[in-house]
């Protein structure tokens with residue numbers, strides 16, 4: 460790969476600020492071409508124990524640094540990431556597939572969590588509590604939890620990592636990170652820049668591995684790890700949660716979604732088309748907050764669908780490094796097959812394909828931007844995450860009906876709706892059982908805002924001033940005999 464800064468292409472394990480190679484390796488493939496990018500060292504159980512030891516040793520000194528010292532290292536790390544944006548974006552597109560412009564956006568979005576937490580860690584105040592007894596004084600202090608395990612997904616190989624490890628490190632915790640098997644290179648490049656920024660040995664350790672469940676088991680049961688932060692499927696989240704119970708670890712879980720997008724008849728149609736498109740087709744439909752079910756009110760359906768179809772038809776599909784490409788490949792065959800299965804089930808049950816509906820000639824893992832209409836609640840895609848470039852459109856008549864349909868899922872991550880009626884906006888926002896609501900907006904994620912779900916989409920917030928709290932203990936001090 461033609462990087463300006465070749466030191467960003469690392470293939471070893473990152474433990475105690477050393478690059479280690481192991482006896483075994485696994486391949487990292489470019490999903491756009493199927494070509495081998497490189498092979499990466501495969502962390503074993505023994506490597507995982509070594510990384511936890513390094514993180515535990517580093518916690519003693521890192522947790523004793525001042526917030527200002529930690530902030531200064533994080534700011535240097537942020538600046539290095541921004542300086543290396545082009546290389547990091549190319550690395551990301553090559554291993555993950557998203558268009559280069561989106562990858563650049565992700566590098567900036569990912570870096571923003573480091574910048575935000577570099578600022579936020581200087582404001583993790585405790586409290587003085589008005590005393591209930593004249594001879595006592597009560598107060599709280601905030602302390603870092605300890606060693607944190609982070610397990611991250613392939614769909615945002617940079618931002619899902621920084622969203623966890625920046626607040627952890629800012630709080631004074633140390634980290635063992637297991638990146639996704641499909642996309643370890645971005646994680647290793649971040650580690651290289653963290654080292655250059657002066658992050659002390661052992662504060663961040665990165666374990667690429669093909670043995671996810673074996674390493675996951677250690678990270679969730681090791682007594683020296685005090686917290687797990689996981690982004691991934693609800694199915695895996697439940698297993699990890701169960702495993703964490705043996706040592707009663709703190710947990711943050713950002714799990715699956717099934718986002719409804721509701722377009723009311725009082726919406727600005729152009730805003731609704733643009734917002735739905737942005738939510739649905741970002742990263743080829745492979746985000747947890749992607750539009751999964753699109754509900755359109757009957758009387759504006761013909762107008763909306765006409766405009767939406769022409770916007771989706773204009774999306775260029777291809778290798779993310781090519782100019783103007785908006786839709787890259789799906790991550791792997793498993794992802795592609797899932798999209799095909801859900802589409803087959805929907806058409807068997809009466810859905811009609813308005814646009815797309817099949818593999819795209821750009822390559823094995825490409826799928827056409829697709830719209831299906833006449834969707835109903837019997838179809839699997841009304842209950843399961845599609846994670847691909849397929850818009851499933853439903854028609855509704857009343858507000859009450861659509862709220863019922865939108866909430867009829869075990870998931871509760873993100874929901875979106877479009878309306879210009881202020882009374883409706885308040886009422887619908889309050890009734891939707893989701894952790895995040897986009898109102899006349901399809902892109903809602905920011906370092907300044909709390910990202911997180913309810914119901915089986917998990918718990919815990921990432922980003923915002925809540926994000927760093929997830930890595931802090933509140934300790935109560937009671938001074939007597941004053």
Ligand code: SIN
Pocket residue numbers: 614615618690713745746747748904910
């Ligand atoms: C996700 O897909 O889990 C993250 C999307 C985002 O941060 O916007």
